Amino acid sequence: DTAVSQTPKYLVTQMGNDKSIKCEQNLGHDTMYWYKQDSKKFLKIMFSYNNKELIINETVPNRFSPKSPDKAHLNLHINSLELGDSAVYFCASSQEIVSPGAFFGQGTRLTVV
Amino acid sequence: AQSVTQPDIHITVSEGASLELRCNYSYGATPYLFWYVQSPGQGLQLLLKYFSGDTLVQGIKGFEAEFKRSQSSFNLRKPSVHWSDAAEYFCAVATDSWGKLQFGAGTQVVVTP
Numbered sequence: 475d476t477a478v479s480q481t482p483k484y485l486v487t488q489m490g491n492d493k494s495i496k497c498e499q500n501l502g503h504d505t506m507y508w509y510k511q512d513s514k515k516f517l518k519i520m521f522s523y524n525n526k527e528l529i530i531n532e533t534v535p536n537r538f539s540p541k542s543p544d545k546a547h548l549n550l551h552i553n554s555l556e557l558g559d560s561a562v563y564f565c566a567s568s569q570e571i572v573s574p575g576a577f578f579g580q581g582t583r584l585t586v587v
Numbered sequence: 588a589q590s591v592t593q594p595d596i597h598i599t600v601s602e603g604a605s606l607e608l609r610c611n612y613s614y615g616a617t618p619y620l621f622w623y624v625q626s627p628g629q630g631l632q633l634l635l636k637y638f639s640g641d642t643l644v645q646g647i648k649g650f651e652a653e654f655k656r657s658q659s660s661f662n663l664r665k666p667s668v669h670w671s672d673a674a675e676y677f678c679a680v681a682t683d684s685w686g687k688l689q690f691g692a693g694t695q696v697v698v699t700p
Contacts, residue, residue, distance in 0.1 A: 517688075
């Protein structure tokens with residue numbers, strides 16, 4: 475059983491499109507995150523939700539909108555995709571706020587053409 | 588400004604040899620410290636973490652790390668590497684209780700026969 479699962483694993487789309495990445499965790503964790511890994515493998519937090527409440531919102535374009543329908547799911551919707559959005563997006567979850575990102579998903583490789 | 592530095596971008600080590608990966612952080616207080624490993628095409632796996640207490644932390648896969656407050660360091664070690672240890676290793680810190688992780692740039696480890 476996959477602890478943190480993301481779909482899709484690969485996503486190729488054209489500039490200007492809107493796309494979503496879904497994330498689900500079956501660990502019963504309260505906190506979920508989205509991270510972005512760029513082409514140089516640099517990882518940066520984007521958002522964090524605790525029990526469906528947004529607690530971290532980094533300086534991310536407002537074209538990115540996270541949505542947490544329940545504490546087991548954290549989806550990422552991206553409007554008007556740009557070339558610079560190409561990256562690997564990782565979802566993660568943790569049980570305690572101070573034990574962040576203990577479990578990461580496999581990542582979604584987004585390529586904008 | 589807070590920062591995490593991994594001085595070595597790339598390390599090559601022979602199978603069976605010891606490995607040490609360096610990590611230095613810049614922060615006013617003692618942050619929460621983590622080491623993650625990312626195998627090619629995979630998500631991140633937590634190797635170990637330090638919050639407080641014993642400064643020598645044991646992790647999974649035979650890894651350990653030592654926190655040295657005086658040097659603001661949290662170096663990762665393994666006495667004898669296996670070919671499967673070839674991966675990218677990330678040091679990370681969380682500087683608040685909301686679990687916002689700040690990652691280093693990563694160190695790529697290559698294991699030779």
